[in-house]
Amino acid sequence: MCLVEIKPPPNQRALMLDVVEWDAKAGEYRPMQKPKLQPACQMPAVENQEVLSESSKHVLEARAHVQEFLLLNHPVDCPICDQAGECKLQDYWLEHQTTAKRMRDEPIHKPKAVVFGPTIVYDAERCVMCTRCIRFMDEVAQDPVLDMRERGNLNEITVAPGRELDGHYTFMTEHVCPVGALTTKDFRFKARVWFLKSAKSVCQGCATGCNSYVDFDPRYNKVQRYRPRDNEAVNKYWMCDEGMLSYRAAHEGRVLDARVGTKKTSVDTAVVEAKKRLSDVPSSSIAIVFSAQHSLEDNWAMRELAKQLGATSLYVSGAASGYADKILIDADKNSNTAGVLELVPNPKSFAQLLDDVRGGRVSHVVALGGLSPKNDPEDATALGMLGTLVVIAAHEGALTEAAHILLPATSWVEASGTYVNRQGFHQVADKALEPQGASRPAWEHARLIGRALGLEVSWTKLKDIRNSLTGGAPQAVTPHDTHDANDATTSVST
Ligand code: SF4
Numbered sequence: 480m481c482l483v484e485i486k487p488p489p490n491q492r493a494l495m496l497d498v499v500e501w502d503a504k505a506g507e508y509r510p511m512q513k514p515k516l517q518p519a520c521q522m523p524a525v526e527n528q529e530v531l532s533e534s535s536k537h538v539l540e541a542r543a544h545v546q547e548f549l550l551l552n553h554p555v556d557c558p559i560c561d562q563a564g565e566c567k568l569q570d571y572w573l574e575h576q577t578t579a580k581r582m583r584d585e586p587i588h589k590p591k592a593v594v595f596g597p598t599i600v601y602d603a604e605r606c607v608m609c610t611r612c613i614r615f616m617d618e619v620a621q622d623p624v625l626d627m628r629e630r631g632n633l634n635e636i637t638v639a640p641g642r643e644l645d646g647h648y649t650f651m652t653e654h655v656c657p658v659g660a661l662t663t664k665d666f667r668f669k670a671r672v673w674f675l676k677s678a679k680s681v682c683q684g685c686a687t688g689c690n691s692y693v694d695f696d697p698r699y700n701k702v703q704r705y706r707p708r709d710n711e712a713v714n715k716y717w718m719c720d721e722g723m724l725s726y727r728a729a730h731e732g733r734v735l736d737a738r739v740g741t742k743k744t745s746v747d748t749a750v751v752e753a754k755k756r757l758s759d760v761p762s763s764s765i766a767i768v769f770s771a772q773h774s775l776e777d778n779w780a781m782r783e784l785a786k787q788l789g790a791t792s793l794y795v796s797g798a799a800s801g802y803a804d805k806i807l808i809d810a811d812k813n814s815n816t817a818g819v820l821e822l823v824p825n826p827k828s829f830a831q832l833l834d835d836v837r838g839g840r841v842s843h844v845v846a847l848g849g850l851s852p853k854n855d856p857e858d859a860t861a862l863g864m865l866g867t868l869v870v871i872a873a874h875e876g877a878l879t880e881a882a883h884i885l886l887p888a889t890s891w892v893e894a895s896g897t898y899v900n901r902q903g904f905h906q907v908a909d910k911a912l913e914p915q916g917a918s919r920p921a922w923e924h925a926r927l928i929g930r931a932l933g934l935e936v937s938w939t940k941l942k943d944i945r946n947s948l949t950g951g952a953p954q955a956v957t958p959h960d961t962h963d964a965n966d967a968t969t970s971v972s973t
Pocket residue numbers: 605606607608609610611612613636652655656657658660661
């Protein structure tokens with residue numbers, strides 16, 4: 480598909496091919512000559528050379544013929560293929576061929592629905608043998624588990640004997656596959672891509688903060704998948720498997736209603752209850768817990784609340800550390816640890832909070848985020864000793880379980896928020912879904928609590944917070960915030 484016609488400099492001879500061409504008038508073939516096309520990427524450029532890529536009829540014909548060959552044995556199962564709507568074969572057929580299939584023979588049949596491993600399924604008939612999946616596993620994932628077997632039209636991709644396609648980057652083989660040969664078990668037969676909208680997002684799986692697209696179905700307010708969003712400075716073009724599946728947190732384990740004790744209630748009632756429990760408590764007994772899983776804006780509102788309350792016992796919570804590698808994955812499983820540290824340079828740890836509760840130094844806590852580093856029964860006992868625990872959270876966890884008052888916060892896909900990754904880049908995750916249940920941004924809950932307690936609350940909108948954070952300057956973003964090729968087809972502004 481990359482053949483071009485090259486007209487050499489005047490003192491050199493063009494490479495020509497002897498061919499025969501059908502002369503319809505004379506009713507016979509005639510000997511002819513035509514330029515020998517060359518693969519563009521293989522030819523060094525020289526002065527006065529002319530390269531024809533679009534204006535040569537020979538090039539256009541060659542592309543159409545190559546495209547026809549590519550589709551010779553390709554099953555026409557676009558109506559049931561997951562890649563339909565974002566398939567390069569469909570795009571190239573429209574761009575370079577647009578003729579109906581001429582071959583009337585039975586196409587070559589090859590294995591279908593081959594399970595390559597826990598996440599990926601392979602359809603050899605759809606494969607165009609571009610070897611991108613092989614090269615990805617070898618060069619990026621550093622695990623050469625895929626290879627090619629047989630020759631010609633019997634070629635197929637195979638997994639190394641005794642192995643399966645597993646590890647931390649298997650989803651990326653599907654991402655690089657230009658056709659529907661590799662599909663993920665997670666997304667297979669789940670949605671037609673033309674019904675999905677996309678929002679720019681940031682993976683919440685770890686401190687790397689890989690840039691992503693959230694693909695969601697606006698008809699059901701439901702996220703269907705993540706796709707990597709190119710950013711040379713952060714994640715290049717990739718995401719890890721754990722991250723690719725972490726879109727599920729948009730719907731799983733969510734806090735969707737306000738609660739007082741174990742009873743569901745309205746946000747207003749919960750705020751009134753919080754006011755009752757926090758009024759007249761000495762500020763030295765109140766602690767504020769920040770969340771490394773919530774946005775910079777949410778944490779900023781908590782810091783303002785702490786200032787107004789006069790609370791100086793400041794802690795940070797979040798998910799426990801985990802697996803790390805040298806490719807993308809960070810051991811810190813929180814998306815905004817660096818953001819919290821920007822706002823509160825030396826917060827105490829969650830373990831210290833539990834110690835302070837046990838020691839009676841802290842009796843009232845307003846916490847952002849439901850997760851704690853470990854779900855230890857002893858932690859629950861310590862949290863149970865608190866006089867008041869008000870939690871604003873998007874996800875259930877040890878803190879929400881122990882909460883006396885729980886306020887439902889929007890997750891990263893339901894409200895625009897800034898997350899600071901391990902490199903210190905401020906990255907914005909756009910709003911994709913409408914807030915689910917009774918959830919609203921955590922900074923709004925912090926404002927409601929502040930107002931109820933009669934404190935001076937300076938923010939009513941997200942814009943107010945961002946102005947305070949940046950002093951009115953535009954929100955800082957990563958240096959290479961780019962769009963990938965799929966952007967134009969599926970992206971919407973939200
Ligand atoms: S990336 Fe897809 S089309 Fe290319 S060789 Fe692998 S399975 Fe085949």
